Amino acid sequence: LLGKEETILKVIAQNQLQLSNVQILDPAKAEATVLEDFGNQFFELRKRKGFTLEEAHTIVKRRSYFGAMMVKNGMADAMIGGQTRSYPETIRPSLQIIGKREGLRKVSGMYILMSRFGPLFLADTTINFDPSVEELVEIAELAAEEVRKFNITPRIAFLTYSNFGSVANGPAPKRMREAVFALKKKHPDWIVDGEMQAHLAFDTELLKANHPFSDLADGRANTFIFPNLSSANIAYNMIKEVANIEKIGPIIMGLNKPVKILQMGASVREIVNMVSLAVVDAQRIE
Numbered sequence: 001l002l003g004k005e006e007t008i009l010k011v012i013a014q015n016q017l018q019l020s021n022v023q024i025l026d027p028a029k030a031e032a033t034v035l036e037d038f039g040n041q042f043f044e045l046r047k048r049k050g051f052t053l054e055e056a057h058t059i060v061k062r063r064s065y066f067g068a069m070m071v072k073n074g075m076a077d078a079m080i081g082g083q084t085r086s087y088p089e090t091i092r093p094s095l096q097i098i099g100k101r102e103g104l105r106k107v108s109g110m111y112i113l114m115s116r117f118g119p120l121f122l123a124d125t126t127i128n129f130d131p132s133v134e135e136l137v138e139i140a141e142l143a144a145e146e147v148r149k150f151n152i153t154p155r156i157a158f159l160t161y162s163n164f165g166s167v168a169n170g171p172a173p174k175r176m177r178e179a180v181f182a183l184k185k186k187h188p189d190w191i192v193d194g195e196m197q198a199h200l201a202f203d204t205e206l207l208k209a210n211h212p213f214s215d216l217a218d219g220r221a222n223t224f225i226f227p228n229l230s231s232a233n234i235a236y237n238m239i240k241e242v243a244n245i246e247k248i249g250p251i252i253m254g255l256n257k258p259v260k261i262l263q264m265g266a267s268v269r270e271i272v273n274m275v276s277l278a279v280v281d282a283q284r285i286e
Contacts, residue, residue: 001131002027002063025068035060038069046096054111064090068097071257076284077096078258080275083266087126104254106131108139110146111236117202119240121147121154121223125232126250130176134180140192140225142211142253147223156183157201157221158194164211165195172227179225191215198224198235248273258282 001008005024012019039057042065046056054083059065060071064085070076082090100107110125112119123143141157147154152244157247158180176195183192193215200207201221208217226232240247248270252259260274 001025002067002192011195017231019064023209025066026178027151028061028064028258030061038066038073041069041072042097049096062191064093065097067283068093068259069138071107072097078260078278080262080271080278082262082264084264086264087129087250087261091127091259094255098256098259101256105135105138107254109133109144109250109252110143111247112251113239113243114238115243117220118222119150119152120234122236122243122282123225124229124252125224125226125236127229127252129229132229133175133182135181135224136175136227137186139253140179140183140223141187143223144190145227146251147252149194152222153214154223155194155219155221156190156194156223156225157196157198157199157216158192158225159198159228160195160227161197163196163200164214176225194225204281219261248277251277257285260279 001022001024003024004026008024035057038060039053042060043051043053043056047053047150051059065082067076067081071079079094084238095107106128108124108128109123110121110123112121114124118255121143122249124139125129128139131139136158140158144154144156158176160170160172160176161167162170162176165173165177167173172196180192180194183190196207196211196214200211201216203223204217204220206213211217224235226235236247239245246269250261250263252261258278262271266274
């Protein structure tokens with residue numbers, strides 16, 4: 001646990017938690033050699049991104065930066081954060097220090113909604129504002145990778161306001177259409193289709209009646225790719241509030257090592273779910 005020891009011990013006592021042997025580290029009071037090493041490493045990573053050496057040594061004393069450095073250096077297997085800080089403040093250190101996996105254009109984000117249809121996987125709900133065709137393909141690949149971790153076969157729908165070319169010239173449908181073709185070419189055995197409106201991804205009878213050729217005509221989609229961050233975030237927030245269903249996320253996809261960013265004010269159950277996912281990721285890497 002990272003933070004002021006007296007504060008953490010007080011919280012443990014107040015909540016009568018059995019954590020007598022837990023390791024508590026206050027980054028501001030860490031060993032001088034560790035802080036020196038972390039500061040030098042961060043400076044090397046960001047010296048051409050506007051940071052001075054003094055700023056680098058100061059910033060690694062913050063919990064989110066110190067934690068990311070611990071994960072980068074193998075002193076921790078995963079990091080969980082964000083309960084009391086904004087999303088950008090928490091994810092920025094991980095992007096700067098741990099970074100994306102080699103070969104990826106960008107990292108992306110996904111939410112899981114526990115619906116009456118089963119788990120629904122929505123991407124990208126948190127990071128990429130207006131992804132290109134290539135980035136949409138990558139988002140879908142990362143989402144499919146996450147879905148398979150739950151022993152679920154991804155059934156992927158690319159969503160927009162058009163159904164299979166019904167709106168020929170719209171920029172979003174065109175981009176989604178091209179992304180579907182590109183993804184099918186790379187993974188011909190995957191269950192993926194679009195572009196389509198969201199209701200068709202659930203209404204298989206309507207889909208079968210009007211578009212019987214679709215890969216999704218014989219069963220609902222469970223993985224949904226959105227044309228931009230705005231539509232994805234709106235859809236996710238409306239569904240979870242109106243339906244009042246359990247959510248897991250945001251899950252950051254594509255980082256080199258496991259980092260889970262909580263929504264500010266996440267519930268105990270949501271935190272436990274994210275910790276569980278982080279542990280599974282760390283075990284897979286190990």
